[in-house]
Amino acid sequence: MIGQVPEIRIAQTQSPSASGSPSQEAPRPTGSVPESEIRKFLLSRGNSAVADRGFQWLMVLCAFSIFGIVVLIATELIRQSQEAWHAFGLKFFFKADIDPSTNLPWYWDPVNGHFSALPFVYGTLVTSLMALVLAVPLAVGVAIFLTEMCPKSLRGGLAFVTELLAAIPSVIYGLWAIFILVPILRQYVNPGLNKALGWTGFFTDTNPTGLGYFASSVILAIMILPIISSLTREVMSAVPHSQREAVLALGATRWEMIRTGVLRNARIGIVGAIILGLGRALGETMAVQMVIGNTPEISRSLLANGTSMAAVIASEYAEAANDLHRSALTEIGLALFIVTIIVNTLARLLVWAVTRGAPARAH
Numbered sequence: 593m594i595g596q597v598p599e600i601r602i603a604q605t606q607s608p609s610a611s612g613s614p615s616q617e618a619p620r621p622t623g624s625v626p627e628s629e630i631r632k633f634l635l636s637r638g639n640s641a642v643a644d645r646g647f648q649w650l651m652v653l654c655a656f657s658i659f660g661i662v663v664l665i666a667t668e669l670i671r672q673s674q675e676a677w678h679a680f681g682l683k684f685f686f687k688a689d690i691d692p693s694t695n696l697p698w699y700w701d702p703v704n705g706h707f708s709a710l711p712f713v714y715g716t717l718v719t720s721l722m723a724l725v726l727a728v729p730l731a732v733g734v735a736i737f738l739t740e741m742c743p744k745s746l747r748g749g750l751a752f753v754t755e756l757l758a759a760i761p762s763v764i765y766g767l768w769a770i771f772i773l774v775p776i777l778r779q780y781v782n783p784g785l786n787k788a789l790g791w792t793g794f795f796t797d798t799n800p801t802g803l804g805y806f807a808s809s810v811i812l813a814i815m816i817l818p819i820i821s822s823l824t825r826e827v828m829s830a831v832p833h834s835q836r837e838a839v840l841a842l843g844a845t846r847w848e849m850i851r852t853g854v855l856r857n858a859r860i861g862i863v864g865a866i867i868l869g870l871g872r873a874l875g876e877t878m879a880v881q882m883v884i885g886n887t888p889e890i891s892r893s894l895l896a897n898g899t900s901m902a903a904v905i906a907s908e909y910a911e912a913a914n915d916l917h918r919s920a921l922t923e924i925g926l927a928l929f930i931v932t933i934i935v936n937t938l939a940r941l942l943v944w945a946v947t948r949g950a951p952a953r954a955h
Contacts, residue, residue: 666929673923675916676707684923685709700888700904702913707920709927711888715898716928718805719880720873722894723812728866730813731820738821739828740850751825758818766882769811774883777810778802782895796893803885805894811879816869823868823943827861828854864942871935875928877902901928 627635637643676684688708691698699708738751778801785806786797831854839853855862885897886907899907901924912918 662933666926669922669926669929673919673926675919676923677919679916680707680920684920685713685927697890699890702908702917705914705916707916709901709920709924711890712899712901712904712924713927714890715805715884715900716874716902718894718898719808719812719884719900720870722805722809723816723873724866724870726809726813727817727820727869731817731865731869732824732862734817734821735824735828736850736855739825740846740854751822754818755822756818757814758822762815762876762878763882765811765815766879769807769879769883773810774802774807777807782806785895793892794894797895798893799885799896801885801897803883804897805884805891808880808884808898808900809894811883812873812876815876815879816872819872820865820869823865824858824862827858827865827943830861831857860945861943864939864945866939867935867942868939871932871939874935875902875932877906881906901925 684707688710689698689706690696698706699711700706734754738747738754742750782795782797782799782802785795789795790797835853835857836849839849844852880900881903884899884903886899886903887897888899888904889897891898905921905925905928909918909921912921
């Protein structure tokens, strides 16, 4: 009959098991599937709305506890510094009197109740800024090498060693400075600086101990080096590779590519890293206290003894002569607390302005 479709039959000539195929038909479950322990727990605990809401509030409490701690610290510092604030006011930080008996500047005399934080502010600024001068070129150089020039086989190890410096306690840096750094400065570096730059007045060597602003600046530079270096490396890694390729395609050398394609795009983040290092240098205590000399005076020479805001708190608070002395030290701590928060906030904002939206990459 025309239009009738013939029936097609496929004869199975060999069973799958006989063909040598490794696949076998999976055995069908004969009974119901047993419930897992997780499913039993989820079915037994009932409604989860209360637990979810409690977990959410617990996490919110953990997050806002950080702000609570900061507020508690600030409140206690303000309360403990009230006596010095009412006695000296704002001039406590910038004004110094003349000692009538010696006609010399009169800054810090706990026995007679005369307090001025000017030498501590001066020492903190001098040591911190000099530490930046010493640390920033080296830190940026380390970051450039690790990001742009280092072989991949060495990159991880060098980055780990660089960041390991940040984990060393400051008291270890202080001990190393006393036994190694200060003798080297006293015997070789300070005489050379005095001979070459003593005419400027900033490197007049009248201090035979080797302690002072310069020794503190060198140890601070070593301590802030890993912070600046690691953050600079992260910021440079966030620069798109298309920027590098575009500059190289125009015929630039490697240095020109780094200068115009990488450093120029990452400059705001690098500035943020430097400011963050400054925040660490401003608040460093033990290492500075061990090598700065602890002399509450202001000297033009960077090789002279001095002190800093953190160092005077660490060295005198436990043995304060009276309540006014303790309140003055607390006021110095309050000023250091405020300056550190402002500096770190500004640095974080600058780093965030550069790295926002950049994917996390390992280089």
